[in-house]
Amino acid sequence: MRTPVFILVQLAVAAALFLTFRFINNDYVFFAGYTVLQFIVLSTAWNILGGYCGYVNFGSAGFFALGVYSSVFFYTVSQSLDELVPESVLAPMQAIFPLPLPVLMIIGGIVAGLVGLGTGYLTLRLRGVFFAIATLALAVVLQTFIVNWSFVGGSRGAYVIPPNEIPVFGPYIQFLFFLMLLLVIISLTCARLIERSRLGYGFATIRDDELAAEACGVPTLRLKLIATTLSGALMGMAGAPFPFYIGYVEPGSAFDLSYAVNSIAMPMIGGTTSWAGPLIGAILLGTLQQVATVTISSAVNLLIVGMLLIGFVIVAPNGIVGLWQKWVSRRSSP
């Protein structure tokens, strides 16, 4: 399938999904759907570095929270503009603020991407595990900074009040859902483009044998940095609308370990070698968690995710996509 066709198919599916949800006309469907879409973006972003390059990022929650808190920052700025800005520039600033949500998403993406680039530059020159450990600690440290930064609410948290209605879309949640749907299309297209380009082959050589790749002249450090930046930026973009979705953010919820676990578990369960893996994993696990949260409890659903992660990693190393490929090849060559 050529890329333009792929995008058209995605747009058609997205439009059908959106219209169906509108037809159901229940806000809860949008709320639950938003969470699943957010996980699709997170796991696709994780997979660009983890699945294609073989570098594990444990700090997804940190990158996600960077997006969350860049939105909170600009929201707080727009709330108290007359105190922060001198009289002379107040008028032009008032024209710019409050920043529209798509702009906030781009800012969140840039912030998280830069942090990814910095962390990668310091640790990716060494053995791969150091990067993994650094990302694990990164989330803790970012959380420490946010807890101590009272402008964005500190440990008390911050209220972000979204408007109730928005022109064209009606309820605000539908607007959020629409944006997230767009982001899903962007990240899936990115992932698929990478997979079929020189970049993707470069990533695969790093995953399979970094030393040999280096010896053949593959610019491994540069490729790894591209992957880290891109992956971090997508996670940040997924985080930016979150304050408007949830209404109240505190460090504990923005840095929740479940983001890190889910963004690893979903690609691992779906399959890490193609764009379809994270998508399948996120839809399955995301929906399962929505159901389990409502019917059992949220702690138990995290337990299920952890167990599934361990189980799949041991029993089915290539995830659902791998199982399916094995099944197809067995049927075609009896």
Added chain:
Amino acid sequence: MDIPFELLINAIIAGLLLGGFYAAVTVGISISFGMLDIVNIAHPAFILLGSYIAYVINVELGVDPIVVSILVLPAFYALGAFVYQVYYTSFEKYGQESLRGLAFFFGLLFVTEVCLLLVFGVDYRSVDAPYIGSTLALAGFEFPLRLLIPCLVALSLFAGLQIFLSRTFIGRAIMAVSQDPLALRLLAVDPTRIKRIAFGISIATASMAGAILIIIQPVIPSVGRDYIGRIFAICVLGGLGSLPGTLIAALLLGVIESITSVFYGPSWAPAVSFGILLLTLAVRPSGLLGR
């Protein structure tokens, strides 16, 4: 800034005592990550498991937490050997440890934490022992026993392991196993068996580290996460696989953290270890006493 001398000295003493405790927490990682090349990020979860076992037995039967931790050492050793066996047969044998092995340990960390959460809830739990709350005053300086006794236990654990590793055959085989498994095979030693023993020992240290953790501070299931950055920072700073290096790095981190929390507030302390980790990786990745 005008720093009161006495406050500084007391901060340094508290930091050294804390550092001794950090050494006990890190020694397991020094063995598994430093000597065996197994990136066991679930180690803090095992430490917390040790804390909660010490808590339950202490509250039910009134046994001293440190005694409990020594009694359950064999159980932790067996647990470690079992986890290694799963890890070996599923990942290491196929050279899959970098991505899937890490994900496996991450899942283990998460599952243990959620299980503890489901059983014990999010309340802070603490133990009771006669020495908690009293202070030893020596030459005008104060040594809180709540920190001093864990530090002494940690140091003796450390000394015992160092002697075991450098004097016995198995100990030296453990130090050699990740460097040259073939040479071990030539000595008719099974590298997998040595690794299993070593990993069992590394998890066994988690039981003692857990018991002294709950003496030092009340614990909740999520406290383990704060220690991940810390123990890897110590391990990397000390130089992978070097026990003396680990001890020096642990004392150093303890002092720096203690001074930070006295003069800038305890909420900044977690950032210290990460700063040290990044600085070490950027400037001297082989650590203080690295080869």
